[in-house]
Amino acid sequence: MHRTQYLNSVNDFIDWFASNLGHASLFAHSYIDRRSNPAAPRTLAFTTLFDACKQYHWKHNGAFGSPAGACLQTNDAALSALRQALQSAINTVNDSKTLTASSAVMSWGGVRAGNVRWLTANSKGLAQTIASVCAALDSDNLSHPVLTSCQPLRFNAGMTKVYSLLVNDFIIYDSRVAAALGWIVVKYCQARKLPAVPRDLAFPWAPAKEAANARLPKNRDPGLGNYHFPRLISGELHAVWNLKAGWILAEVLARASHNPFRNSSTVPALRQLEAALFMVGYDLPLNVSPSGVNSEPESYAEGDWTECYTAARGKLFHYRVEEGGIRLLDGRFYPVAVINRMLIILVELFGTDPFPLANSATKVRVTPSIPGIGYAYFQATDERGNPPSASALAAVLHELGVLNYTPDNRAPWALDFGDYVQRGRIDLEALLKLESERHDDVGELIA
Structure with a gap:
């Protein structure tokens, strides 16, 4: 037609x-x-x-x-x-x-x-x-x-x-x-x-x-x-x-x-x-059945979790952005203070240069370890965080525009120096707040 x-x-x-x-x-x-x-x-x-x-x-x-x-x-x-x-x-x-x-x-x-x-x-x-x-x-x-x-x-x-x-x-x-x-x-x-x-x-x-x-x-x-x-x-x-x-x-x-x-x-x-x-279209009146009785909207089954995949292995996980940090459906939580410290470490180590994920559970914990996102995350958590958890965090930060990712590269990651990541000031609190508000507003089919 x-x-x-x-x-x-x-x-x-x-x-x-x-x-x-x-x-x-x-x-x-x-x-x-x-x-x-x-x-x-x-x-x-x-x-x-x-x-x-x-x-x-x-x-x-x-x-x-x-x-x-x-x-x-x-x-x-x-x-x-x-x-x-x-x-x-x-x-x-x-x-x-x-x-x-x-x-x-x-x-x-x-x-x-x-x-x-x-x-x-x-x-x-x-x-x-x-x-x-x-x-x-x-x-x-x-x-x-x-x-x-x-x-x-x-x-x-x-x-x-x-x-x-x-x-x-x-x-x-x-x-x-x-x-x-x-x-x-x-x-x-x-x-x-x-x-x-x-x-x-x-x-x-x-x-x-x-x-x-x-x-x-x-x-x-x-x-x-x-x-x-x-x-x-x-x-x-x-x-x-x-x-x-x-x-x-x-x-x-x-x-x-x-x-x-x-x-x-x-x-x-x-x-x-x-x-x-x-x-x-932000919000419509509730549906009305033929009998004239208000009924609930059909379904909100997908909830407020966003589907995502890790970059290297394509492992599926779900996350949501909150004002205080990033939460995964499996229970993991990345506080904004930890994310900020990790980014500061990456700036100090690499500046505008690219870097690897390098988040081996064993190699990050030995000295000297290969510097990368895993190392920065481990240090930002005062050596209490699990380095492999940096995979999911990196994927989310890429989706939020904080990290850049170039496929098929030995050092595929780089910082996106913009409004929230700068050499003299790094604070993602405003970004997470904005994303949290938008998440409630957008309500669109993603998949």
Whole structure:
């Protein structure tokens, strides 16, 4: 199916959405902001979609010289800088710069976990890989061979951000945007008195990534009564519905006679509408069964643990970032003070030079031992830590952008001297706090 065919199949929805885009109350929404003080929680309320856009908030550290911030304008500046870096790297078929730029996109979006590991492992030919997928997405053909090939398509919460910067009318389709789109579709179905959600409007959703026992779990399932939506699956399904969402929103903006997003900002209208949906989709009302009784969201089974693999042996483990350090599912905990001391030791030993993992349980404990991450970790724990435990810590620090990793190298590790790792000051407390907050916000499909 091509773009025109798909848009024709959902023409009535587009007309309805376009005519109601600036409606004064239809899209009013509110929820408890989980980031506020639990003792006095703050309620976020939006009267319209445009109001939701004006309240857009995503904390970031800037990118390629653009300043840090949290509002729509500073985020747009960061995305513009990321777009330029990506386009330059891909246009010159520079795999190294493509890896740097795409990893920076993951940092901006708070989705480094798993994604940077994949980008690094597939860095050879990465520029061409991304260019090929961009061409497929830009073809306006849902059945393009690149999208339907038997070869697995890497498309998830991270890659949607990369392609949104490179493909026309392509939005970031994450769990929050998906939730808001489904929420609007339900309002359309109710207005048209439809018995079920039309197949071409059944936008797949993904749950928020949070603890299974969260005190106030966020609901991202837009289903209501007899209106149901499928679960999002990474790969072709994610890419296809990402295309459909962007096509619809672009057409809605083009048809709307009362378009509050038009000429309201230097930020493109499609980006503004995406930002509005991002804010609305943070938390939806609980599902309502046909009997009218509130029910709990479908499932939060994946909990708040992030899947990761050690670099050398690919050993699977799970971790989560907390303000006080990094915790592994198996019970291990790396306090921020220990991590800081380990990094200081690495700076003193190697500076900007690369270094090995060198975390043998026996060799690190003898004198003289081979210097590396294992040695630095052992010293940082006052010789009480188990050197092999440095493997998992190094993998997490790589995902967080603190360590760089170059595959197939005798000394594959190096410090990433940035905001948090400097020669005169090293303190990851602010980084871990930011990552902990983002973990609660993002709630996107990673795998």
